[in-house]
Amino acid sequence: MEKRLMKGNEAIAEAAIRAGCRYFFGYPITPQNEIPEYMALHLPQYGGVFLQAESEVSAINMVYGAAGAGARVMTSSSSPGISLKMEGISYIAAAELPCVIVNMMRGGPGLGGIQPSQADYFQAVKGGGHGDYHMTVLAPASVQEAFDLTMEAFEIADYYRNPVMILGDGVIGQMMEGVVLREPVKLEELKEKEWATDGAVNREPNIINSLFLDAVKLEEHNLKLKAKYDLMREREARAELYKMDDAEYAVVAYGTSARISRSAVDEARKKGIRVGLIRPVSLFPFPEKIIRSTIAKTRTYLVVEMSLGQMIEDLKLALNGKRPVCFYGRTGGILPLVDEILESIELMRRGEGIEADCCLS
Amino acid sequence: MKLTAAYPESLTGKEFHYCPGCTHGLIHRLIAEVIDELEIREKTIGVAPVGCAVLAYEYFNLDMQEASHGRAPAVATGIKRVHPDRVVFTYQGDGDLASIGTAEIIHAANRGEKISVFFINNAVYGMTGGQMAPTTLTGQRTTTSPLGRSVESSGYPLKISELLSILEGSVFIARVSVHNPAHIMKAKRAVKTSFQYQLDGKGFSLVEFLSTCPTNWGMKPVEALRFAGEEMTKYFPPGTYKEVE
Ligand SMILES: Cc1ncc(C[n+]2csc(CCOP(=O)(O)OP(=O)(O)O)c2C)c(N)n1
Ligand code: SF4
Numbered sequence: 001m002e003k004r005l006m007k008g009n010e011a012i013a014e015a016a017i018r019a020g021c022r023y024f025f026g027y028p029i030t031p032q033n034e035i036p037e038y039m040a041l042h043l044p045q046y047g048g049v050f051l052q053a054e055s056e057v058s059a060i061n062m063v064y065g066a067a068g069a070g071a072r073v074m075t076s077s078s079s080p081g082i083s084l085k086m087e088g089i090s091y092i093a094a095a096e097l098p099c100v101i102v103n104m105m106r107g108g109p110g111l112g113g114i115q116p117s118q119a120d121y122f123q124a125v126k127g128g129g130h131g132d133y134h135m136t137v138l139a140p141a142s143v144q145e146a147f148d149l150t151m152e153a154f155e156i157a158d159y160y161r162n163p164v165m166i167l168g169d170g171v172i173g174q175m176m177e178g179v180v181l182r183e184p185v186k187l188e189e190l191k192e193k194e195w196a197t198d199g200a201v202n203r204e205p206n207i208i209n210s211l212f213l214d215a216v217k218l219e220e221h222n223l224k225l226k227a228k229y230d231l232m233r234e235r236e237a238r239a240e241l242y243k244m245d246d247a248e249y250a251v252v253a254y255g256t257s258a259r260i261s262r263s264a265v266d267e268a269r270k271k272g273i274r275v276g277l278i279r280p281v282s283l284f285p286f287p288e289k290i291i292r293s294t295i296a297k298t299r300t301y302l303v304v305e306m307s308l309g310q311m312i313e314d315l316k317l318a319l320n321g322k323r324p325v326c327f328y329g330r331t332g333g334i335l336p337l338v339d340e341i342l343e344s345i346e347l348m349r350r351g352e353g354i355e356a357d358c359c360l361s
Numbered sequence: 362m363k364l365t366a367a368y369p370e371s372l373t374g375k376e377f378h379y380c381p382g383c384t385h386g387l388i389h390r391l392i393a394e395v396i397d398e399l400e401i402r403e404k405t406i407g408v409a410p411v412g413c414a415v416l417a418y419e420y421f422n423l424d425m426q427e428a429s430h431g432r433a434p435a436v437a438t439g440i441k442r443v444h445p446d447r448v449v450f451t452y453q454g455d456g457d458l459a460s461i462g463t464a465e466i467i468h469a470a471n472r473g474e475k476i477s478v479f480f481i482n483n484a485v486y487g488m489t490g491g492q493m494a495p496t497t498l499t500g501q502r503t504t505t506s507p508l509g510r511s512v513e514s515s516g517y518p519l520k521i522s523e524l525l526s527i528l529e530g531s532v533f534i535a536r537v538s539v540h541n542p543a544h545i546m547k548a549k550r551a552v553k554t555s556f557q558y559q560l561d562g563k564g565f566s567l568v569e570f571l572s573t574c575p576t577n578w579g580m581k582p583v584e585a586l587r588f589a590g591e592e593m594t595k596y597f598p599p600g601t602y603k604e605v606e
Contacts, residue, residue: 023443049442053435054468061432061465065439068426069406073439091429197424197440199447201403207418208426 002181008146009034009076009173012102012166013042015150016074018184021100022048023073025062027055027081030114031170032104035076056081060088060101067097068208070196072154076102079120080111082128089163090129093225094210098157100150101135102166104173107333115333116170116256121310124167125284132222134229136164136236137283139254143177149281151182156236158191160228167283169306171256171335232285239287240279243269244294247276249348252291252315253304254280257336261304264341275345283311288318295322302348304341305329369393371402373422382575382582384539384589385413385481389420391545392450392479395552396423399560405448406440408433412454413487431462434469437476448559450477455496456486459519466525466567473530473564477555480521480567483574484593491577495519498596503577518596522569526602533558533566534603540571540590544599551601563605571597 006014013035016024024039040050053059059075066073077085082103092099105120107113122128124137136156140146146168153164197206212218243265244250253261258279268275278294278301280287301323303312309327316325328344330336368374371393377386396402402423409417411430418425428436433451441449458466458480469476485503486492492505496518500509510518526534533555537548548570555566571593575585 023439025439051438051442054464057432058435058438058465058468061429061435062439062442064428064432065408065426065436065441066443067439068436069440069443071443073443087429088432095427197406197426198444199404199406200422200424205422206424209418211415211427 004179004181005176006143006179007034007174007176008140008143008168009104010038011143011147011179012076012150013038014181015147016100016154017042017046017048018182019072019151019154020185020187020190021072021074021154022046023066023071024048024050024075025053025059025066025073026075026077027053027059029078029081031106031116031173032076032078032102034173035102056084057088060085060092063099064088064092064095064097067092067099068095068197070193070198072158072190074100074102076104078104078106079108079117082120082123086123086129089135090131090133091210092163093133093135094131095208096161096225097163097208098161099163100153100157100166101163102168105167105169107331113333114170116306116335117331117333118169118255118257118306119308119310119331120167121283121305121307124165125286125314133225134284136160136162136232136285137167138164139167139281139283140172141255141258141279143172143175144179146172147179147181160232162228167255169256229285236282237285237287237289238281239290240281241290241294242277242279244276244278244298246274247294247297248299249273249275249302249345250278250294250298251275251302251304251341251345252278252280252311254283254311257304257306260336260338261341263338264345267338267342268345273345273349280311286314286318291315291318295319299323300348301325302344303327304336304344306335307331369397371396371422372420375419377420378416379413380576382573382585383413384570384572387539387545388479388481388548388570388572389417391549391552392452393421395549395556399553399556401448401556401560404446405450406444408437408440408449408451410451410453410457412457414452414454414481415488417452431457431460432465433457434462434465434474434476434478438469438472438474441474441476445475448477448556450479452479453481454487455480455482455484455494459495459521466521467528470525470565470567471528471530473532475559475562475564477559478565478567479552480569481572482521482569482597483572484518485574485577487574487577491574498592520597522567522602525567530565531567531603532564532605535601536569536571536597536599538571538590538594538599540586544590547599569597571599
């Protein structure tokens with residue numbers, strides 16, 4: 001197997017190409033520019049199309065058209081650009097079009113900053129655009145995982161006919177690590193999309209649409225979407241458990257904050273604290289069952305995020321009041337430090353900071 | 362015997378929901394007839410707008426995509442880039458194309474995107490109940506310009522055909538009217554030319570139709586045709602604005 005030293009953004013772009021993505025529409029924004037740049041250079045070599053759109057709004061609508069035409073297609077952006085894509089993502093989810101969307105989150109709100117952040121969690125997992133829908137959301141914590149999850153994202157998108165978001169941040173995008181590259185999929189082996197608009201030859205016309213003027217029909221449609229989300233909850237929820245076998249305490253974190261938390265867990269273990277790490281890999285569906293399976297041994301949970309506390313809400317819903325939850329977060333582009341998380345773990349063990357749900361920040 | 366008139370295969374036969382005297386239906390029919398005549402039904406993909414023609418995907422007997430408001434040219438771009446050998450068109454009103462979707466239409470034209478755009482200029486927002494459009498004539502009363510459109514506050518009616526014809530990516534731009542049979546025949550020829558340019562792989566083309574909205578203009582159908590033919594054409598002169606060899 002081929003191994004290469006790559007930036008997270010490049011790994012995502014290479015993974016997309018190997019997953020059979022031949023169309024990319026995007027608009028420049030830091031810190032994800034290596035993705036469109038990689039696509040601009042490499043896609044034409046595969047007979048694909050890279051197009052720099054006039055805006056994120058246009059880019060996501062080009063994705064809609066290309067996905068509806070049956071192609072594997074991707075776009076990428078960062079927080080302010082993702083906000084602009086939200087209308088299109090709502091239409092894509094409603095029209096049941098498969099595609100992959102990368103968000104390399106930066107600090108917000110507003111124009112915010114360009115440093116890494118996890119403040120778009122709500123937007124990613126709760127819908128983000130208007131209406132009753134969800135994207136599937138995957139959160140890599142290493143360059144290898146960014147590569148693997150992107151390749152898988154195309155499979156998940158096609159299987160469920162749903163947009164899949166790769167939710168990373170500036171650290172994941174910019175960091176360089178060795179990546180084992182999986183073999184490319186064979187395009188001719190991909191399942192045919194008999195619903196796609198590619199010309200109505202010897203069949204009834206195919207229609208890509210999200211309009212249901214009849215409320216009864218729209219409710220039916222939304223229930224059909226819900227059935228897909230329920231199936232995802234059943235089959236796609238995943239989390240990595242680290243040192244959780246005997247853990248009395250658990251840190252819950254995803255992506256970059258999980259990497260840092262892992263070191264804090266190791267430090268705490270050296271001090272004799274029985275603490276582990278739960279790292280959600282799928283954020284929608286949220287790995288509720290996996291988390292609930294830890295309740296028997298774990299007394300208290302500490303959520304660490306690069307935001308003022310968003311995933312904490314899903315953790316609380318998963319625990320349903322059965323265990324106390326505390327929180328440590330940095331925001332605006334500041335990374336939490338190992339020592340700070342360690343301090344929060346110690347506070348958690350002393351039973352402090354729990355009432356306020358916030359140890360430090 | 363030569364068949365001179367038949368229901369086009371490129372229409373589903375579903376009854377149009379358009380108001381009496383509205384020319385949306387007539388324009389659908391022209392497009393469908395041309396698609397039949399060029400024998401491209403099985404390779405044509407249409408993109409419907411948000412506006413009164415939002416249900417166009419139920420009327421055209423073709424593969425269709427329904428776009429969000431104003432984004433049809435971006436959606437068409439996505440389709441055409443995946444299937445460069447197919448024929449792709451958008452059908453858009455003036456709120457859709459000339460207001461919320463100006464970025465998409467200008468850039469699709471400027472890229473020379475090989476699509477055909479059918480632009481229905483009825484000088485109002487039909488579907489939402491007759492509000493002012495970017496194409497509303499100066500002095501024209503609408504629900505959001507109750508005293509008549511004022512240049513002072515709303516600027517000038519937007520001339521899309523003139524604007525797009527100066528872009529290097531456009532190859533065929535024409536404005537047509539459908540207020541009488543002679544003009545209808547000219548309009549149909551423009552539709553055909555537009556598709557022909559696309560079939561020849563040449564570039565972006567657009568046909569602007571001066572269309573009626575008797576309901577929101579507060580006119581009887583015949584009056585509305587007269588208004589389109591006599592009043593709208595003064596500010597929006599029909600003609601071929603661009604035709605690249
Ligand atoms: C994002 C968004 N904004 C506003 C609307 C409401 N809306 C529906 S149709 C329309 C205008 C349609 O006017 P036009 O494009 O001129 O087409 P017509 O109905 O006259 O054929 C508007 C503003 C919408 N559906 N989506
Ligand atoms: S409201 Fe106007 S544009 Fe819409 S169908 Fe009626 S007449 Fe036609």
